Amino acid sequence: MTASATIHSEATRQQADAWRRQTSLRRFYTALGVGLLLVAMCATMWFADEANAGHFFERLPHILDFLSWLIPKDWNDVWRALFDIASPHDKGTQEFNFPLGRVYVWGGFYIPEYFELMLTTVNVALVSTFIGFVFAVPFSFIAARNLTPSPILRLVVKRFMELLRAFPEIVIAGLFAAIVSIGPVAAIIAIGLHSIGALGKLFYEINENIDMRPEEGLRAVGANWIERVRFADLPQVLPNFMSYTLLRIEINVRISTIMGAVGGGGIGEELKLSISRGFGAKTLALVLLLFVTIFLVDQFSAWLRRKLVGEQAFLMSA
C-alpha cells in the first residue's frame, strides 16, 4: 500500500519536474525572442533616425509649427477649395485660385477640380481591378492543383503570377510612362498587372479547396475542361472571388492615390503639391475628400462582402 503510493508520488514528481523544465525552457525562449525583437527595434530606430534628413528629437518640438500652416485662417476656405468657389483671400497666387480648376460639363454646370481628380483616382482603381479580375479568373483555374489542364502550364502560370505580384508597381508605371506618356493610363497598366498576380493567388487558393463532386459529375457525362470549369467550379467560387475583388478595390484605391503622387495623375499629385507648398486650405480639402472617399469605398465593399459570403469575408489571413 505505502510502496505503491511512494511509486505513484515518485512518478508524479517526475512528471512535475519535466513540466517545470519544459515551462522554464519555454519562458526562456519567449524572453529571448522578445529581447531580440527589442534589440532589433532599437537598432532599426537608430538607423532610421540616422539616415533621415531631419532627426526625431530635433524635429519633435517643431511638430506643432508644422501643424500651424495646416490650420487655415478662414475655415470657409476649405469648402471653397472643395467646390471651386472664389475666395476673398485670392491675391493671384496658387494658394487660393480655386475657380481656375473647374471642369465645365454643360453650360454653367461644372465638376469641381478635386472631385474630377478623385474620380480619376477611383476610375484607375476600378479599371485596374477589372483587368486583374478578367485575367486572374482563367489563370486561377489553370493554377489550381485539382483543376489544372496541364501540370507544366500550371507551374508556368503560377510563377508568372508570382512575378507580377512581387514586381514593384512603380517600375512598371515608370516603364509605361515612357511608352504611353505619363498619366493615369500608365498607372492603370501597373496596378492592373499587379492585381492579376495578387487576385490570381487568392483565387487559385480558393479553387484548391472546392468540392470536387460536381466536377466529377460533369466529367462523367463527358464535359470538356471549359464546360467543367463553367458549370461545376465557377458557381462554387464566384461569391468568394467577388469578395476578394471588392477587397482588392479597396487596396487599389489606395495604391492609385500613391501612384498619382509619383505622376500617375489623379488626386495624389495635387495632394503632394499642396502639402509641399504648405497650402493649408487646399490640403485640408483634399485630405477630407480622400478620407471620405476611402471610408465610403471601404464601408460599401464591407457591406457587399458581408452580403456575398457572410462573416467569412472578414477572416482575411487568420
Added chain:
Amino acid sequence: MGMTAEDIGAIEERHPQIFQRPAYKRFWPLVLIAGTVLYLAYALWFFSLPQVLKESHWERLPLFLSQWISYDLQPEFRLDQPQITPKYPRFSALGENPNPDWVIRNPDGTFTVQIDGEAKSITFDKTRATIVANGQTVLVSLTDGKPEVSGPVPNWVTVHDDEVVAKMGFVGEVRVTVDRVKVRKRFLGWANFVFDTRSPFFGKSAGEVFSLIVSGPELQSGTSNLALAADNIWNNAQWQHGDVWTKLLQTIVMAFLGTLLGGIVAFPLAFFAARNITPSGLLSQVLKRFFDFMRSVDMLIWALFFTRAFGPGPLAGSAAIFFTEIGTLGKTYSEALENIDDKPREGVASTGANGLLVQRHGVLPEVVPIFISQTLYQWESNTRGATIIGAVGAGGIGLKLWEAMRTNSNWANVFYMVLLTLFVVFVFDNISNFLRRRLSRTLHDYNRLQAAQG
C-alpha cells in the same frame, strides 16, 4: 428514351427554388454584365484611351527592355579633321584610354569597326564607306556633299537627306554622314558592375584582382588592397552599390519598424475595442472609429505629412507605416478577439482571478498565434508597400528607383534595383510564410489537444 412533358413538369414542381426563381435573381448577372460593359465604355472615354494608345510609342518597349540587360558603346569618327580618330563619350564604359579590339586601324588608312565580327561591320575612309550586314554589302559614297548609296538599298538601310542609317538589330547600328561616322555597338550584360573606370582594378580579370589583393604591392599607399577593392566596389560611381544597398536596408527597416510599432500600440488598444472584452461600449466604439480613421487617412497622406515634419528619409516612412498599421492591426486584432471562445475566460474568472490575469491566461493563449500571424502578413505586404511610399520622399529604394527611371536611360540600374527588391520580397515572403506555417501548426496541435482532452 427521352423525358415526357409530364416528367419535366414534375421535376419543375419538385424544385421550385431552381426553376422558378424570382426575376431579380435570374437577371442580376445580366444586369451586372451590362453595367460593367457600360462602365468600361465610359472609362474608355474618360481616359481617352484610343487617343492615348494612338500616341504611344510601343516600339520603345523592346528597346527599353533590352537596355535592362545590355549596354552600348558609341564611338564617333570625325571625317572633317586631318586625321580620323575615334572619339568616345566622356563617361563611356571603356574608361579613359579606350582601345577596343573591334575598332581596327587598317594599314591603308581606313578604319574598320566590327559590330558583330566580320559579318556586321563598316569600313570607311574620308571618301567612302562599306557597310556589311545580313550577307549584303552596301557602298556609300561621301564625296558629293551628301552620302549616296550606290546600287540597290536593302531594307535594313534607310537613306535620309544627309544621313544613311544601317540598323543591325540588337547588336547595334551605324549612322554615316559626310563629316562623321557614328557607331552604336551593343553588349549583353552589365558594364563595370564590380569596378568602375576610375578604380585601379578596372579592366583586370578576376584572377589578377585576386592575386593583387592577396600578394600584390599596395596600389594606394596606406591602405591594403583588400580595403581599397572593397571601397572601390562600394563606391562604384556607375552602379552605386553602397547607396543602393543602404536604401534597400532603409526600405526593409521602414516596413519592420512601422509594423512592429503599429503592433505594439494596437495590442493593448484592441482589448478595449473588442466588444466582448471592453469595460465600456462607448470606449469600444470610439476606438473602432479611431482605427477606421487611421486606416482611411491612408499611408500616402501620412507619408507626405511626416516627410514634411521630419524631412525626407526612412523615419518619415516608418512613421507613415506605423500610423496606418495602428488602424489595420487594431481592426484585425479586435476582430480576432471578438471571435474567441469564451469558456477559458470564464474558467479563469471563476477561480477569482482579476481582470488582467483573466486576459493573460484566458484570452492571450488563444489569440497570440493569430495576432502574430496577422502581423507577419502585414509586415510582408508592407515590405512591398514601402517601395512605393519611398517614391514620394519617404526614404528607401523607391525614390532611387523613380529617379533612375525618370531619365529613361538608366534601365540597367533600374533592373539591378528591381532584382534586389524582388529578392528581398521573396526572402521576406518565405520567412513570413514559414513562421506562419509553424504558428498554424502550433495552433492546430493546440486545438487537437483540447479536443482530445474533451
